[in-house]
Amino acid sequence: MKMKKPLALLLAVGLTLGLAACGSGNNSQGGSQTPAGGSETGGGASTGAVELSLWSFNIGGFTDAAAWDSIVAAFNEANPDITVTVTPINYQDGDQKLTTAISSNNAPDIIFEGPERIVGNYAREGLMVDLGDLWSASGSDIAEGISSVSQLDGTYYMYPLSVAAHCMAINYEAFEAAGALQYLDETTRTWTTDNFVKAMEAVRDAIDAGTIDITVPGIIYCGAQGGDQGTRALVNNLYSDYYVNEDGTSYLANSENNVKALTLLQDMVNNKSMSANASFAAADELQAFANQTAAVTFCWNYSNYTQYAEQTQFTPFAMAFPSDDGVPELEMAGPYGFGIFNNGDEAKIEAAKKFVDFVCNDQAAGTDAVKVTGFFPVHSDWGDVYADAEDADVRAPFALMSDYLGRYYALTGGWTEQRALWWPMLAEIMTTGADVQTAADNFVQQANANIG
Amino acid sequence: MAQNTAAAPAQQKPKKEKRSQFSGMSKALVRRETISAYLFLLPSLVFFVSFVVVPMFICVIYSFMEYGLGGIKGFAGLDNYIKLFQDSIFHRGFLNTVLIVVVAVPTVTAFSLWVSSAIYKMHSVPRSFFRCVFYLPVVTGSVAITVVWKWILHPYYGLLNQLVGTDGFDWLGTSSTAIWFIILILFTTSIGQPIVLYVAALGNVDQSLVEAAQVDGATKLQVFWKIKWPQIMPTTLYVLVITTINSFQCFALIQLLTKGGPLNSTMTIMYQVYDTAYRLNDLGYANAIGVILAIIIAIFSAIQFKVVKTD
Numbered sequence: 001m002k003m004k005k006p007l008a009l010l011l012a013v014g015l016t017l018g019l020a021a022c023g024s025g026n027n028s029q030g031g032s033q034t035p036a037g038g039s040e041t042g043g044g045a046s047t048g049a050v051e052l053s054l055w056s057f058n059i060g061g062f063t064d065a066a067a068w069d070s071i072v073a074a075f076n077e078a079n080p081d082i083t084v085t086v087t088p089i090n091y092q093d094g095d096q097k098l099t100t101a102i103s104s105n106n107a108p109d110i111i112f113e114g115p116e117r118i119v120g121n122y123a124r125e126g127l128m129v130d131l132g133d134l135w136s137a138s139g140s141d142i143a144e145g146i147s148s149v150s151q152l153d154g155t156y157y158m159y160p161l162s163v164a165a166h167c168m169a170i171n172y173e174a175f176e177a178a179g180a181l182q183y184l185d186e187t188t189r190t191w192t193t194d195n196f197v198k199a200m201e202a203v204r205d206a207i208d209a210g211t212i213d214i215t216v217p218g219i220i221y222c223g224a225q226g227g228d229q230g231t232r233a234l235v236n237n238l239y240s241d242y243y244v245n246e247d248g249t250s251y252l253a254n255s256e257n258n259v260k261a262l263t264l265l266q267d268m269v270n271n272k273s274m275s276a277n278a279s280f281a282a283a284d285e286l287q288a289f290a291n292q293t294a295a296v297t298f299c300w301n302y303s304n305y306t307q308y309a310e311q312t313q314f315t316p317f318a319m320a321f322p323s324d325d326g327v328p329e330l331e332m333a334g335p336y337g338f339g340i341f342n343n344g345d346e347a348k349i350e351a352a353k354k355f356v357d358f359v360c361n362d363q364a365a366g367t368d369a370v371k372v373t374g375f376f377p378v379h380s381d382w383g384d385v386y387a388d389a390e391d392a393d394v395r396a397p398f399a400l401m402s403d404y405l406g407r408y409y410a411l412t413g414g415w416t417e418q419r420a421l422w423w424p425m426l427a428e429i430m431t432t433g434a435d436v437q438t439a440a441d442n443f444v445q446q447a448n449a450n451i452g
Numbered sequence: 453m454a455q456n457t458a459a460a461p462a463q464q465k466p467k468k469e470k471r472s473q474f475s476g477m478s479k480a481l482v483r484r485e486t487i488s489a490y491l492f493l494l495p496s497l498v499f500f501v502s503f504v505v506v507p508m509f510i511c512v513i514y515s516f517m518e519y520g521l522g523g524i525k526g527f528a529g530l531d532n533y534i535k536l537f538q539d540s541i542f543h544r545g546f547l548n549t550v551l552i553v554v555v556a557v558p559t560v561t562a563f564s565l566w567v568s569s570a571i572y573k574m575h576s577v578p579r580s581f582f583r584c585v586f587y588l589p590v591v592t593g594s595v596a597i598t599v600v601w602k603w604i605l606h607p608y609y610g611l612l613n614q615l616v617g618t619d620g621f622d623w624l625g626t627s628s629t630a631i632w633f634i635i636l637i638l639f640t641t642s643i644g645q646p647i648v649l650y651v652a653a654l655g656n657v658d659q660s661l662v663e664a665a666q667v668d669g670a671t672k673l674q675v676f677w678k679i680k681w682p683q684i685m686p687t688t689l690y691v692l693v694i695t696t697i698n699s700f701q702c703f704a705l706i707q708l709l710t711k712g713g714p715l716n717s718t719m720t721i722m723y724q725v726y727d728t729a730y731r732l733n734d735l736g737y738a739n740a741i742g743v744i745l746a747i748i749i750a751i752f753s754a755i756q757f758k759v760v761k762t763d
Contacts, residue, residue, distance in 0.1 A: 096730040125522030224711045278714035279625030427714045
C-alpha cells in the first residue's frame with residue numbers, strides 16, 4: 001500500500017509531462033550522430049547484396065511510387081545485387097518524416113529533391129556524402145548555374161537530373177474576353193509591369209461588367225510558405241530587383257525597387273485589380289485558378305499543369321512574371337536530383353552512387369526519369385527529350401521559360417527561417433494595409449539575423 | 453463532547469473495513485495476490501515507461517542541448533529557455549493557448565452538461581440519436597471536419613459569406629476572426645465525449661435522493677445543485693481535465709486551417725513545438741517549448757483538482 005502514493009504520483013506526473021514527450025517525442029531518440037542513416041534495411045556489404053531506401057518527393061509524376069518501377073527495374077538489370085525500395089513523400093509532411101528519420105538514425109540512403117533541402121539543410125548539417133566523383137566523371141556539360149547550387153563550400157552534395165523555371169499562368173479565354181491579351185507578348189510570353197497592371201485592371205472591369213465569370217483577377221496568397229517562390233518572383237520582377245544581394249549577405253525585400261513593387265501590389269489590392277488572402281497557400285490559389293475563381297496563378301510549372309489539367313475548362317497560358325523592362329528573371333524549379341545520406345556503410349554509399357549515376361547519366365534511363373518529372377534534362381547534350389512527345393506543344397512554353405532562368409537564392413544562409421517570415425510580411429502589407437517600408441525593414445532585419 | 457465521543461468509533465469504522473479486506477488471508481496469499489496484480493500491471497507499465505516516461509525525461513535533457521538535424525552540437529544550458537522568454541511568437545502562442553483554454557473549457561463543459569441534462573431522461577432511441585449526433589464530430593476526424601469548415605469559411609464561395617452577405621471576407625485570413633473560428637471548431641469536436649459521459653453520470657444519480665428532495669419540496673435548481681451536482685463531480689473533474697489538455701494540445705485544426713496565421717493570430721504553443729522541430733529543425737528549442745507546455749498543463753490540472761475537490 002505504501003507503493004500506492006508514489007506510483008500514483010509517478011503516473012500523474014508522467015501523464016502530464018508525457019504530453020511534452022508526445023509533442024516532440026519523435027525527435028528524442030536520436031542523440032548525436034555523425035552518420036545519418038543506419039537504415040535497418042541494410043543488406044550488408046559482406047554478402048554483396050545491398051538494399052537501398054530511396055525517399056522521393058512528389059516531383060512531377062513521381063507523386064506515384066510506381067513511376068520508379070521501370071527505372072529501378074532497368075537499374076536492376078545491370079545491378080541485380082542492389083535492391084532499391086522507394087518511399088514517396090510529399091511537401092506537406094515530408095520534412096517532418098525526414099527530420100524524424102534523421103534524428104532517430106533511420107535516414108534513407110538516397111533522397112530525391114532539390115538543393116534547398118539536400119544542400120541547404122542536410123549537407124549544411126554534415127549529413128550528406130561528397131558526390132564530387134560523379135560530377136568529375138559526367139557533369140561537365142551541366143550548366144554553371146546548376147553546378148553552383150549543387151555544392152556547399154566547394155563540395156558537391158547533389159547530383160541533378162532535371163530543371164525548369166517557375167512561372168505564372170493566365171486564363172487565356174478570360175483575358176481574351178476582357179480585352180487584356182493586347183497587354184502581353186504571346187510569342188515570348190512576357191509582359192511589362194505597366195501592361196500587367198493594365199491587363200489586371202481590364203480583367204477587373206470585365207468581372208464588374210459581368211463579361212467574364214471570374215470572381216477575382218488574381219490572388220496574392222500569403223497563408224503559408226508553400227509556393228512562396230511565386231510571390232517572391234512576382235515582387236522581384238516587377239521592378240527588376242533581387243531577393244538576396246549578389247554576395248548573399250543580405251535579403252533585399254526593403255530595397256527601393258522591391259518596396260516599390262510591394263507598394264504597387266498593395267495598391268492593386270486596394271483598387272481590386274488584385275486580391276490578397278491570408279488564409280490561402282499556393283495550393284488554394286492554384287485551385288482557385290483551376291476552377292476559374294481567379295484569372296491568373298503565380299505558381300505555375302509543367303508539374304502543376306498536369307496536376308490541374310483535368311479540372312481546367314479553359315486554356316492555362318503560361319507566362320513569365322511581369323517586369324518593368326520586359327526581361328524577366330525566373331526562379332529555378334529544382335534543379336531536382338539526388339543526395340546520398342552518409343549512413344556510414346561504404347557498400348551502401350557505393351551502391352547508392354551507382355544508382356544515382358545510372359538514373360542521371362544513362363541517357364535512356366535518365367530521359368525516362370526526366371520525362372516523369374515533366375521538366376528538362378540538366379545535361380545539355382541530351383537535346384530536346386520531348387521532341388517526339390504527344391504533348392510537345394504543351395511543353396514548349398515551359399521550355400521557353402528556361403531561357404529566363406535567373407539567380408538561385410535558396411542556399412542563402414537563414415533561408416529556412418526567412419521563408420517563415422516572408423508570407424506573414426506579405427499578409428501584413430496586403431491584408432492589413434501596413435506601411436510597406438516598415439514591414440519590409442522588419443522582414444530584412446529578422447531574416448538577416450539568421451543569414452550567418 | 454458526547455457527540456465527539458460517539459463519532460470517533462464511527463470515523464474509525466472504514467479503516468477497520470479496509471483492514472478486513474485481507475482478513476482470513478495468509479501473508480503468503482496476500483503477497484502472491486499483490487505480485488499477481490503487479491504482473492497484470494506490468495505490460496502497460498512497461499509500455500508507459502518506455503513510450504511516455506523515458507521520452508519525457510529525454511525531452512527534458514534535450515531541452516538543455518543545442519540540438520539540430522546533425523545531432524547534438526553541445527550543451528546549451530538555459531539558452532533555449534532564455535530564448536523562449538524573449539520570443540515574441542512564443543508569447544503570442546502562449547496568450548492564444550490560454551485564450552483557447554479559458555474560452556473553450558468552460559463553454560464545452562457547460563454546454564455538454566446542459567445538453568446532457570436535456571437528453572438523459574429521454575427514451576433510449578432519441579437519447580441515442582442525440583448522443584450519436586454530438587459524438588459524430590469526434591469520430592469523423594480532424595481532416596474531414598476541417599475540409600467542411602474550409603468550405604463553409606471559403607472567402608469566395610463559402611457558405612458563411614453567402615449567408616451573412618459578406619462576399620469575399622476571409623474569415624480565416626483575418627487576425628480578429630481566425631482564432632474565434634478555431635475555438636468554435638474545437639468546440640464542435642470537443643463536446644461529444646463530455647455529453648456521453650454526463651449522460652451516463654446523470655443516469656447514475658441516486659434517484660431515491662432526488663425523490664426524497666422533491667418530496668421535501670426542493671426546487672429543480674436545488675435538486676440539481678444539492679443532489680445531482682455533487683454526484684457528477686468526478687465526471688466534471690474528468691471532463692475539465694481532459695478538455696483542458698485537449699485545448700492545450702490544439703494542433704491539427706491549426707495545422708490544417710491556418711498554419712498559425714494570419715500574423716501568428718492562431719499560433720499556439722503546441723503548433724510552435726511542431727513548427728520549431730519540423731520546419732526550423734531546432735529540436736533543442738522545440739523540446740524546451742514542450743517542457744514549458746507540460747509544466748503549464750500540469751499547473752492548470754493541479755488548479756482544477758484543487759478547485760473541484762472530489763474523491
